[in-house]
Amino acid sequence: MRNRTVGINIRVTVTEKKKVTMLAKKCGLSLSEYLRQRALGYEPGGHPPKEAFYVLDKLDEIAENCSVRDGVAINAQTDRMRDLLIGGN
Structure with a gap:
């Protein structure tokens, strides 16, 4: 497992956070993992029903x-x- 010890803080609006949180949940990822993948150029897919x-x-x-x-x-x-x-x- 990777040892992630450095944080990156960003400011967003309440609406932006809700939207990003919803997108992360749709993909079955934590908010941090979703943002990490997007920042590194990956496009996480959603979970099939x-x-x-x-x-x-x-x-x-x-x-x-x-x-x-x-x-x-x-x-x-x-x-x-x-x-x-x-x-x-």
């Missing part, structure tokens, strides 16, 4: 009732979609 993973789980259940060949193909696609949702390649 839980419902998206629920749908993929249901598709996996459907695949269990298909032929082995079709089930394997469906599972491969749902795995690929999961990877895309969580930022994998």
